[in-house]
Amino acid sequence: MSESASTGIGPDSCTAGIPKAYEPQAVEEKWYAFWEKEGCFTANADSPKPAYSIVIPPPNVTGVLHMGHVLNNTIQDILARKARMDGKEVLWLPGTDHAGIATQAVVEKTLRKEGKMKHRDDLGREKFLEHVWAWKEKHGGIIIQQLKKLGCSCDWSRLRFTMDPEYSRCVQKVFVELYKKGLIYRGKRMVNWDPAARTALSDEEVEMTETKGHLWHLKYPMLDAAGQPIPDQFVIVATTRPETMLGDEAVAVNPKDERYTRLVGTKVLLPLQNKPIPIIADDFVDPKFGTGCVKVTPAHDPNDYAMATRHHLPLTVVIGPDGRMTNEAGGGFAGLDRAEARKAVVEQLEKLGLLLKVEDYVHNVGHSQRSGVPIEPYLSEQWFLKYPAVESSTKAVEEARIAFHPDRWAKTYSHWMTNLRDWCISRQLWWGHRVPVWYKKSEIRNPKSEIRAADIYCGMEPPPDPENWEQDPDVLDTWFSSWLWPFATMGWPETTPTLKKFYPTTDLVTGPDIIFFWVARMIMAGYEFMGDLPFRNVYFTGIIRDKLGRKMSKSLGNSPDPLELIAKYGADALRFGTMRSAPLGQDVLFDEKDVELGRNFCNKLWNACRFRQMQGGEVQGEMNPALLTSDDKWILLRLDRAIREINAAYAEYHFNEIAQTLYRFFWSEYCDWYVEAAKAPLQSASPAQKANTLAVMDFVLSHTLRLFHPCLPFISEELWHGMGYSADMPEAQGGKSILFAPWPKPLSDAEKETWGLDDAADQLAAAKYDLVGLGRNWRREFNLPANKKLHFVLKPAGPLAAPEVEVLRLLLNAEQIRVDPGYNPPQGTPRVANSLGELYLPLTGLIDFAAERARLTKELEKARAEVAKVREKLDNPQFTQKVPPKVLEEHQKRLADWQAKVNQVEQSLANLPA
RNA sequence: GCGCGCUUAGCUCAGUGGAAGAGCACUUCCUUCACACGGAAGGGGCCGCAGGUUCAAGUCCUGCAGCGCGCACCA
Numbered sequence: 007m008s009e010s011a012s013t014g015i016g017p018d019s020c021t022a023g024i025p026k027a028y029e030p031q032a033v034e035e036k037w038y039a040f041w042e043k044e045g046c047f048t049a050n051a052d053s054p055k056p057a058y059s060i061v062i063p064p065p066n067v068t069g070v071l072h073m074g075h076v077l078n079n080t081i082q083d084i085l086a087r088k089a090r091m092d093g094k095e096v097l098w099l100p101g102t103d104h105a106g107i108a109t110q111a112v113v114e115k116t117l118r119k120e121g122k123m124k125h126r127d128d129l130g131r132e133k134f135l136e137h138v139w140a141w142k143e144k145h146g147g148i149i150i151q152q153l154k155k156l157g158c159s160c161d162w163s164r165l166r167f168t169m170d171p172e173y174s175r176c177v178q179k180v181f182v183e184l185y186k187k188g189l190i191y192r193g194k195r196m197v198n199w200d201p202a203a204r205t206a207l208s209d210e211e212v213e214m215t216e217t218k219g220h221l222w223h224l225k226y227p228m229l230d231a232a233g234q235p236i237p238d239q240f241v242i243v244a245t246t247r248p249e250t251m252l253g254d255e256a257v258a259v260n261p262k263d264e265r266y267t268r269l270v271g272t273k274v275l276l277p278l279q280n281k282p283i284p285i286i287a288d289d290f291v292d293p294k295f296g297t298g299c300v301k302v303t304p305a306h307d308p309n310d311y312a313m314a315t316r317h318h319l320p321l322t323v324v325i326g327p328d329g330r331m332t333n334e335a336g337g338g339f340a341g342l343d344r345a346e347a348r349k350a351v352v353e354q355l356e357k358l359g360l361l362l363k364v365e366d367y368v369h370n371v372g373h374s375q376r377s378g379v380p381i382e383p384y385l386s387e388q389w390f391l392k393y394p395a396v397e398s399s400t401k402a403v404e405e406a407r408i409a410f411h412p413d414r415w416a417k418t419y420s421h422w423m424t425n426l427r428d429w430c431i432s433r434q435l436w437w438g439h440r441v442p443v444w445y446k447k448s449e450i451r452n453p454k455s456e457i458r459a460a461d462i463y464c465g466m467e468p469p470p471d472p473e474n475w476e477q478d479p480d481v482l483d484t485w486f487s488s489w490l491w492p493f494a495t496m497g498w499p500e501t502t503p504t505l506k507k508f509y510p511t512t513d514l515v516t517g518p519d520i521i522f523f524w525v526a527r528m529i530m531a532g533y534e535f536m537g538d539l540p541f542r543n544v545y546f547t548g549i550i551r552d553k554l555g556r557k558m559s560k561s562l563g564n565s566p567d568p569l570e571l572i573a574k575y576g577a578d579a580l581r582f583g584t585m586r587s588a589p590l591g592q593d594v595l596f597d598e599k600d601v602e603l604g605r606n607f608c609n610k611l612w613n614a615c616r617f618r619q620m621q622g623g624e625v626q627g628e629m630n631p632a633l634l635t636s637d638d639k640w641i642l643l644r645l646d647r648a649i650r651e652i653n654a655a656y657a658e659y660h661f662n663e664i665a666q667t668l669y670r671f672f673w674s675e676y677c678d679w680y681v682e683a684a685k686a687p688l689q690s691a692s693p694a695q696k697a698n699t700l701a702v703m704d705f706v707l708s709h710t711l712r713l714f715h716p717c718l719p720f721i722s723e724e725l726w727h728g729m730g731y732s733a734d735m736p737e738a739q740g741g742k743s744i745l746f747a748p749w750p751k752p753l754s755d756a757e758k759e760t761w762g763l764d765d766a767a768d769q770l771a772a773a774k775y776d777l778v779g780l781g782r783n784w785r786r787e788f789n790l791p792a793n794k795k796l797h798f799v800l801k802p803a804g805p806l807a808a809p810e811v812e813v814l815r816l817l818l819n820a821e822q823i824r825v826d827p828g829y830n831p832p833q834g835t836p837r838v839a840n841s842l843g844e845l846y847l848p849l850t851g852l853i854d855f856a857a858e859r860a861r862l863t864k865e866l867e868k869a870r871a872e873v874a875k876v877r878e879k880l881d882n883p884q885f886t887q888k889v890p891p892k893v894l895e896e897h898q899k900r901l902a903d904w905q906a907k908v909n910q911v912e913q914s915l916a917n918l919p920a
Numbered sequence: 921g922c923g924c925g926c927u928u929a930g931c932u933c934a935g936u937g938g939a940a941g942a943g944c945a946c947u948u949c950c951u952u953c954a955c956a957c958g959g960a961a962g963g964g965g966c967c968g969c970a971g972g973u974u975c976a977a978g979u980c981c982u983g984c985a986g987c988g989c990g991c992a993c994c995a
Binding site: 297612 | 931942990991994
């Protein structure tokens, strides 16, 4: 493979030429280009392989990559790459979203800044949209390029945008169908109005935030039958929004409230407007709250609107769609912003002596999720959708045909689904899918009267006589297009091969914050238009926070730029670090240290392979069972365990466990123990034995690289070729790319038997490493420098082959280990022991016996405590009778082990000088 | 108000019924021919509090407290 030459590692490269540290930049660029050129990510709809598919949650077309994207897309990429290695035909379908309000707001802001307009009306619809499209062309590809940097294996040939002409047709078709079914209707309602964006919003786009405000108590003068104020007689109303009083049309009391019964039917004088308004009785009013009198502002409060409807009160609009007071608010207030008007109204009332008191008051205020400003309840005509396929969608999740991970979100879903309210889908914007509805021009549009059905034309094509019609100016909520994403991206309404092969999709990876916005609606759209669920599993990621637990935001400046991290540490490092700290369903506290850990891990992998290369020779294919050492057998068993653990973690979407197992296996088991132990045969054994050790390394590394590939796609590919493991594989199964190499299988019983991977070998190696640990501890105890060569004596408990002793010698960094079954140590020789035998360090005179005695005493105490703990359990007949046999055996063995430890340590202590 | 999470080593977090774990940070030693983006050895936990179930509880149940997040029209 010529690709390997440039970065240094490879079968033919000379040792000196391999960089000591992994340098990801060139490697990542090279392999991404290779994958794309070779069409590795392109899904074949005609493939006989079983299908695996994911649709990307489309990022905002003009957005840039942030840490949330990194988390989300790394997970999707891991799933996609794992599925390929499992032999599936994989489609990861990418795309972007037009993100109506967000994009329009950004473009408007830019155009204002550039002095090209003050308000979009200055440009007009067509001209303005030209600017948005230009913006989209300029910025739309950025996030796609960034996803490629991250290594995402999306099928870019199928890239979709929610405003693609074909996609727009889907949106129109869906609107028309639902309109004809009567599920989409037009209505005059009190909606959530965003005065900054000047559009209606859905309920889901309103965030209730606890706000410190005030409760103003206002005095409304009572009027007598002749309409004259009764001196010193007032009705007291309390309000959090005094500016709305300019639009009051009544004061309401509870009909059962005896304090006010006699007042019902009389009138009060609305201050400032000097308008008589009635006192009405309505059950809505809670007599126990405040004074029991409520001011009624029909046009600016949903409850008041409902009351006004019941009592046939007029609607006085005093706040306009721009959040400024209208002419109806009166001369002194018209034109003021609602916040300014509040101050002005309070000031005036105070002057008139009509402000009784002001209390601090904490309450929830709806804010626009987009622009952050307080929502204004606003009466307007909008399009609404009565959700389709609700029952099947609810059941699909409740009966786990669609599985949520973690499943607790199913409860949230269920709660929302059983309390659905119609979805306000029209937006007073220009950037988006325009409502496919035309109104007859001859009908003079009177905002106070609703348009008759006969004068509405709804269709995918404009009416045949367009000159007589006028299209609805509004566009549709962005989510009204993204809810079709899983099938509209696959060629629906045609039954395309892609749709046939890959719908329903397998997994969806998204954030729980859009469970209502997107996930629930996609499920309903799936059932309504495809007659089937859109995905089988939904993985909900956590939210990425900074290390102080704060949400990442531009204003806080606590959001690192993933591309800078990639440039600094490599994409693999970013992916691995993120996965390792991202438990299922929990928020992720991101720390750059995690990425550093990822980089260090890649470097470890690089150097472990570099070490193998430095031993020379071709890839060794066959392991000769007769030549396998206990260390070989031990690492093969550890590999087997790692494969099983990783498979189990994949099955449960536990990505942090996958990363942690990879880390533990490769670093703590393979590098720390196996490689160090293997240096013994590599340095001194026969050529055949040496070759066999290399065969074990090649076996383990070639499996390891494949286990790593979904998480670390770049370095695993580089090393896969560099080490020559691709050479033996069929072209389509790893020969071309590790992408298609078969996913490692756990070792079979037959393999374990062939290679002699039994408990005895496993325990021999483990005992060796244990003894090494005990021996190494002496260096610290006795202040012996780590590089000082020492002489040990080993008194083995049984027969011990010379190569095992050589491993001990190497791991202990010993000059020599003298094996002497009959060794009779002089009093005072430090001693440790386990099942392997007794290890002595004859160093009389150099030793701090007090420290050794203290250490051994502590160890003895610990061992005795453990013995006591286990013995207590075993002495309990309840325990021995009820416990499963396996657990009983474990405890008995534990007792024996700790007892042996006690004996060993006692002997070691006895061996110290008194 | 209802619902859902979280509370384990200095920090960030794994660990869902059978001997308290990882990474980082810290201490000591080591530039030994894969790696100082490294190696070795250490120190450090009433597993939030109180009850209960069980032979056995960090793990299951019930309260309580603190923190966080959803949902909810009380002015």
